[in-house]
Amino acid sequence: MGSEKALEEQFQACIDADSRIEPRDWMPEGYRKTLIRQIAQHAHSEIIGMQPEGNWITRAPTLRRKCILVAKVQDEAGHGLYLYSAAETLGADRDDLLDMLHTGRQKYSTIFNYPTTCWADVAAIGWLVDGAAIMNQVPLTRCSYGPYARAMTRVCKEESFHQRQGYESMTALANGTPRQREMAQRALDRWWWPALMMFGPSDSESPNSAQSMAWGIKRFSNDELRQRFVDATVPQAHHIGLEVPDPALRHDGEHWISGEIDWAEFYAVMRGDGPCNRERIATRVQAHDEGAWVRTAAAAYAAKQTARKAAAA
Amino acid sequence: MTSSLGVDLDASRYVLRLADDALILGQRLSEWAVSSPALEEDVALLNIALDLLGQARHLLTHASELEGRGRDEDSLAFLRDEPEFSCALLVQVDNGDFGKTIARQLLVSAFHVHLWRALARSTDEVLAAIAAKAVKESDYHLDHARHWTLRLGDGTNESHARIQSGLDAVWPYVHELFERDDLVERLLERGIAADPEALLPLWRQTVTEVLSEATLDVPDVSWRPTGGRSGQHLTGFGYLLAEMQHLHRSHPGATW
Amino acid sequence: MSAQFPLWEVFVRSKRGLAHNHVGSLRAPDAELALRNARDVYTRRQEGVSIWVVPAASIVASSPDEKDSFFDPAGDKPYRHPTFYDVPEGLTHI
Numbered sequence: 289m290g291s292e293k294a295l296e297e298q299f300q301a302c303i304d305a306d307s308r309i310e311p312r313d314w315m316p317e318g319y320r321k322t323l324i325r326q327i328a329q330h331a332h333s334e335i336i337g338m339q340p341e342g343n344w345i346t347r348a349p350t351l352r353r354k355c356i357l358v359a360k361v362q363d364e365a366g367h368g369l370y371l372y373s374a375a376e377t378l379g380a381d382r383d384d385l386l387d388m389l390h391t392g393r394q395k396y397s398t399i400f401n402y403p404t405t406c407w408a409d410v411a412a413i414g415w416l417v418d419g420a421a422i423m424n425q426v427p428l429t430r431c432s433y434g435p436y437a438r439a440m441t442r443v444c445k446e447e448s449f450h451q452r453q454g455y456e457s458m459t460a461l462a463n464g465t466p467r468q469r470e471m472a473q474r475a476l477d478r479w480w481w482p483a484l485m486m487f488g489p490s491d492s493e494s495p496n497s498a499q500s501m502a503w504g505i506k507r508f509s510n511d512e513l514r515q516r517f518v519d520a521t522v523p524q525a526h527h528i529g530l531e532v533p534d535p536a537l538r539h540d541g542e543h544w545i546s547g548e549i550d551w552a553e554f555y556a557v558m559r560g561d562g563p564c565n566r567e568r569i570a571t572r573v574q575a576h577d578e579g580a581w582v583r584t585a586a587a588a589y590a591a592k593q594t595a596r597k598a599a600a601a
Numbered sequence: 602m603t604s605s606l607g608v609d610l611d612a613s614r615y616v617l618r619l620a621d622d623a624l625i626l627g628q629r630l631s632e633w634a635v636s637s638p639a640l641e642e643d644v645a646l647l648n649i650a651l652d653l654l655g656q657a658r659h660l661l662t663h664a665s666e667l668e669g670r671g672r673d674e675d676s677l678a679f680l681r682d683e684p685e686f687s688c689a690l691l692v693q694v695d696n697g698d699f700g701k702t703i704a705r706q707l708l709v710s711a712f713h714v715h716l717w718r719a720l721a722r723s724t725d726e727v728l729a730a731i732a733a734k735a736v737k738e739s740d741y742h743l744d745h746a747r748h749w750t751l752r753l754g755d756g757t758n759e760s761h762a763r764i765q766s767g768l769d770a771v772w773p774y775v776h777e778l779f780e781r782d783d784l785v786e787r788l789l790e791r792g793i794a795a796d797p798e799a800l801l802p803l804w805r806q807t808v809t810e811v812l813s814e815a816t817l818d819v820p821d822v823s824w825r826p827t828g829g830r831s832g833q834h835l836t837g838f839g840y841l842l843a844e845m846q847h848l849h850r851s852h853p854g855a856t857w
Numbered sequence: 858m859s860a861q862f863p864l865w866e867v868f869v870r871s872k873r874g875l876a877h878n879h880v881g882s883l884r885a886p887d888a889e890l891a892l893r894n895a896r897d898v899y900t901r902r903q904e905g906v907s908i909w910v911v912p913a914a915s916i917v918a919s920s921p922d923e924k925d926s927f928f929d930p931a932g933d934k935p936y937r938h939p940t941f942y943d944v945p946e947g948l949t950h951i
Binding site for chain 1: 634657675
Binding site: 312366369370373374376377381382383435438439442583586587589590593 | 861887898
């Protein structure tokens, strides 16, 4: 085995050549830890994200919408599973990661700390939140770490369906009764800024961005991705007759330029002061705790079966 | 696929019973979203819910065609009042804990695998086509229920007690699935319906095999509640409907 | 809960004529549930799909064309996962 310096050079050369790092490769401890945290928080976001929409499954306004929502929430659970698996290839343990989520040591996307108080919120989440998530996730399909990149490829395929359904639902509302139109506009008013904040603060405020870029974990800056999202989404809003809640929004000939983001709200919500922070975690913890007897029973049965087979052999 | 039956009120009522069973059970299972013991179970239970809701949509559409009153899947699901629903009591029962949900799923799926096989030979060819697809789905549902019945029944003392308790709670509602009333009699003569009395021994064999392997006792109950087929539902059903129907009813005539 | 379910690797053949591909991993207490979960999570129950689930601990790995110096010392396991390695009873600080 070569010296650590030689290994580090080989590792960096692999990344610079746009090749992939796989689980058994040598990697700097910082790379491993950064990835575990990022992948785990991505997984946590998927499973916490099941809640704001999951709340509307039993109340969906048509059977078709109910089925679409069930499929979407099911997909999100599946995405969480792909991502926890990817994190485990780095030596993390799913139970430990869940414990860190439950005790607040690891975070999830702040967007899911907002309540869904009406059906249009469900449509807005599909359109805006999944839209923003896709902007983040497509570059990650080329992330340097193989298992994460591959998980992202799977996730992106499924998520584009979610975003289309969200926009379709929003379109139906915008073209519907006056009350539905108003519901749609109010939802856009509520979710627009939180969606922009999903991309995170400007990279000048993000201390880890530079290292993540050097390691091939991050491909584009937060601001670049946010700009892409705004450019794609503003025309979509206008197409269905909705107004983006940004009085300063203007087109400069090439791009849609947003007004200033109120980062105070972002940091408050991240700290735990958002409307639903405690509720989201409490729901998660309750499901986990109430299900413990089931998981224990499954393990006990497996052990019994193994013992029976051994005895019969 | 258009039915050769035309407007047929008896057939419509029968298909509506099947539809309501699928719809309400789908609704109950979807309550488990985000609350299951593990992410894998969120996926599995929602999978089953999605199958049932899909079956419900096909059956409701077929029932509305047979009825010939211009209603559709959504007007049937969201605009009927409680007494107009004809779902069995078993599917309305609250989910309870995972043990009770699995116990109920075992009993219902064991019924469905035999029911859909029989209905795949129905002289109502639309119903037969729906049944043929539903056979595969219920086989999968039964498989899931069986896996978990074994693990809970033969897992720990706590899991055994919980699923036995769940089984005891839902067992009294089973007999209603096998009732043969005048409507069923008429449709049996026409080859449209499945014979519940023929299904009973098949169901019993499927269920007792699983319970025996899971070291669970077959409950011994004399109480036989009924009434779902004639719109006399459990107290909780009204609340389920209120939750399910509220948004749709709040916006009459709207499309979503 | 300390009873961690073992890790399984999942291989899927999406249609006849193709080979099985590694699609990811999952945790399950036994083979039957592993297969079931794999079907639910990795194939969404598409028909005609073949699934293999293999206990990750059963996999023996090696990559002959990688330079030796680039290997992690425990080079014959697929992951650096801690539960991969049998720790003799009585050892506390591994």
